[in-house]
Amino acid sequence: MDKNKLQEELKKSMLARDELRTSVLRLLLSAINYYEIQKGGAGYVATEEDVLSVIQKEAKQRRDSITEYEKAERQDLADKEKKELEILQTFLPEQMPEDKIQKIVEQTISEIGAVSIQDMGKVMGELNGKLKGKADMGMISNLVRQKLAL
Numbered sequence: 311m312d313k314n315k316l317q318e319e320l321k322k323s324m325l326a327r328d329e330l331r332t333s334v335l336r337l338l339l340s341a342i343n344y345y346e347i348q349k350g351g352a353g354y355v356a357t358e359e360d361v362l363s364v365i366q367k368e369a370k371q372r373r374d375s376i377t378e379y380e381k382a383e384r385q386d387l388a389d390k391e392k393k394e395l396e397i398l399q400t401f402l403p404e405q406m407p408e409d410k411i412q413k414i415v416e417q418t419i420s421e422i423g424a425v426s427i428q429d430m431g432k433v434m435g436e437l438n439g440k441l442k443g444k445a446d447m448g449m450i451s452n453l454v455r456q457k458l459a460l
Contacts, residue, residue, distance in 0.1 A: 311365065311401050312358050313342055319401075334397045341368055362402070362443055369398045370448065406444045414440060415453045427458045 316339055323331040342364050346354045356364070372395040379388035399405075415437065424433050433454050434447075441450060 311361055313339070313356055313361055316342070316361070316401070330393055331397055334394050338365065338368060338398070338401075365398055365401050366443065369395055369402065370446075372398065373446075373448075403443055405446070406441065408449075411441065411445050411450060412453060415450065415457060419454070419457055424458060427455065430454055430458055433458070 316335060320332065320335040320339065323335055342356050342361055345360060345364050346356050349356070349360070372391045375391045376388050376395070379385070379391060415433075418436050418440070419429075419433055422429065422432050422436060424430070430451075434451060437450055437454070438447065441447070
């Protein structure tokens, strides 16, 4: 997914008068522009990997907001965030099923020889390279923590 494709999606959603999708795409393009400015100023152009990273960050923010809104019993706000998250997920690559992720986590732990929670950094570093963009790193972190706490 590159920035130009997102701009085309924005045009389509504006023509279709899809207010929520238009709003999410505007926020996403704004976040990508901000990322480009932070990385190298006006001349920097975000790569596909950069765009993917920004989309994942925005999706994570939505997941966190949903959790907080549900704790505060604000279902109306949680529902809005869920709809935004669904739109963002259409721009992310297919996520790996949880059972496959568990196998990769277990395999990586045994490859590294991790035995305690102190080894979590090594395991996460290795998994980040293997699973970045294919799975939610927060969920992976929880799985690793569970496996190493045993």
